[in-house]
Structures are given as C-alpha cells and as structure tokens.
Amino acid sequence: MVRKLILFLEMHQPRRLKYGVLNKLCDLRSDEINEVGISSIIFNDEVNKEILNRVADRSYVPTRVNEGFG
C-alpha cells in the first residue's frame, strides 16, 4: 500500500506571439532594434497581462476567447 503522495505542479504562462508582424518588423529603424522594441512588436503582452490578471483574480480564463489571433 502506498502511504506517500507527491503533488507536482507545472506553473507556466507563455508569451504569446502576435499575428502578422512582418511589415512592422521590416519597417523598424535601426535605433529601434533592441529587446524592448522587438518584444513589444512580436509578443502579445496585453493579452498575456489580461489573462494573468484574470487568473490571479480567481476568474476562469477561456484560453481561446478573443485573443485576437488570425
């Protein structure tokens, strides 16, 4: 009989990619090429922020709803 229980939980939120950013990237000026500038173009952090807040505030988060992807 088993008397010990280990509960492992994987806690992760991806940084989702935005859709259709090719033109924006090609239009970048050289002084705009840095981690912050590129990240703000390619990652959908507004959605990530919203999801994180909703999870943290106890709400159920429908993964697919209104994320604004293609």
Place this chain on the structure above:
Amino acid sequence: MYQLELMRDLGNEGFRTAISISGSLIEQLLMWRPDVIDLLKELIRRGIIELVAEPYHHSLASIISRDLFLEELRDHVEINKSLFGQVPITYENTEFLYRNDWGALMEKAGAAIVLTEGVDWVLGWRSPTYLYGAPNLRIKLLLRHYRLSDDIGFRFSNRSWDQWPLTADKYMAWIRATPPGDFVLIGLDFETFGEHHWRESGIFEFLAWLPKEARRADVTFIQPSSLVNEEPIDYLDIPSTISWADVEKDDSAWQGNELQRIALEHVVSIGNLMRSYGLEKTWRYLLMSDHYYYMSMKYGPSGEVHNYFNPFNSAFTAFKAIEDVVVGITCALANARKDRFYGIK
C-alpha cells in the same frame, strides 16, 4: 492567486507540493502581479512549496543543444535562488521531456532528483511507485503516475466518466489501494485548478478536502527532495525521448510534423544573428515549447487537448506567426546593417 491562498491555508493540515515556475511566468508576475510573487515567497519559506528547476523559458533547449539546455537550467536555478532564496535539487525538463543524455546534463546542472513520466514502454512490468536510478548517474528518477494524474487533470469534469464525480475521499482510497510501492507522483499543470476545471466543477473543494482525506487514509504529502537519500529499486535505461504530453508521450507534441520542425529549425538558424544584435533574450523566448505546440495537427484525444490550448485558429496560423517573426527580424537586422554601413535605411 486563490489556489495559492488555499494552499497556504492547507499547509497547516499537512499539504505540500512541488512547483516549477517558469522564468517566463516569473518575469510576467514581477511585471504585473508582484503580489503573487510575495505569496509564493511565503509558501516557499513555510516549506509548503518546494521549487523545481526547469529550462528557464520552458523551452525546447534540450532538443537544440547541450550548452543551451545547461544555460537554461542554470538561469532558472539562479532566479529561484535570487528571488525565492531556494536552490532546487529537483529538476524537470519542459513538460517532463527526458532521455538518458538529458538526465546527465541535468545532473551536471545540479539535479539530485529528476521528475519524468512513468511511460509504460519504459517501465514494462515495473511500477511508477518506486524510486529508480539512471544508468551511470547519481540522479534519482521519480515517475509520474499518469493514470491517477489524468483522473484529476483530464477526467475530473467529465460527467460521462463512470467515476464522476471524483471526490477527495474516493481519490485517496485509490491512492491507498495502488499496488505495492513507496509513493505516488501526481503531476499536473497548475491551471488544472480553476482554468482547465472551472470553479463550478468543484475542483477547489476537491483540493481543499485532499489533506483531510489523506490523513484519514494514512497518506502523507511529501516533497521530492525527501527521497534524495533513498536507494533506487532498479535502473531505467531511457535512450529515446519521453514526455508527459499526448497519448504518444514523446516529443511529437512539439516536433511531430513538418511545420513544427521547419519552424524550430528557422528559429535556431537566426540565433547567432540575433545574439550579435543583443537579442539573445528574445531569441530564447522564441524557443518556448508553446509556439510549436500550437502547430500540432494531431487528431483524436491528443488533438482535442492541443486545440483547447491553442489561441490560433489552425496549425498554419501558428506557423505563419512564428515565420513572420523569423523573416521580419532577419529583414529588420538586414536594414539595420545597411544603416550601419551606409547611413541609410
């Protein structure tokens, strides 16, 4: 947050858990919800949570290169140490990916215990409820009991399941009745509690009653690190990739089709270029397993799980998203190079 608050209360009743918090999530929590970080710190300080190390960006680094995998593991250990004051000795690769050579690298990074999947074809007649060793290594392997894990992770809300509703007392009876062994490892996504299974499903009540029912069943919650000095009952040779994902339990959730393989190959191919422009961090984010998971084209039970998690309409849309980034960044850096040499855009 609610889950963590509940765990804080349950800590007084003997509840313990081991959690791997990806660097990606840590960074986002620090940006937007530092209150969650503070709560995590409290739970870690009180010994309710044991931290587990993993590749920092929850990435496919192990598939790409040994050095990158080691760096990702060490970066994650470092943030756990600097932010939470705990140096993990228990490790997992992203989504429980494992094979012998990755076990060796995790040991090199500091692992004493590695969590991975209790895959039937690896175990054969053996049970996942014992501690195993890895050939020629000092690490101990703890194997996830996927049937008991999936009872919570996948079947809990399923009203057509003949065991629905699953209650804490029933579940603890199952744990107790598990054929001979030393422990059961249950492995789940954290969001099982509240997102995969809504509050209305009763999942929080289930969690809240677990410690009480565990006590009644004479079952104790333990942390993986408490087994570090135990002797393995046998050694498991795992030359091919295993994971906890999908029915196949291999790497096909992320590298199972041409789209996934091409996308990863393209991202890897711009690594040196991005590094040379100081974009290493962004590049690492592009190696995150999720981007490739969304490109899966599996059908059946595995396909349903992929679709549930997928914010894109199709595998092709997910593929285009990352291809646009690869082509776009290459384009941007080519323009920057022109600018650098000729002073023009």
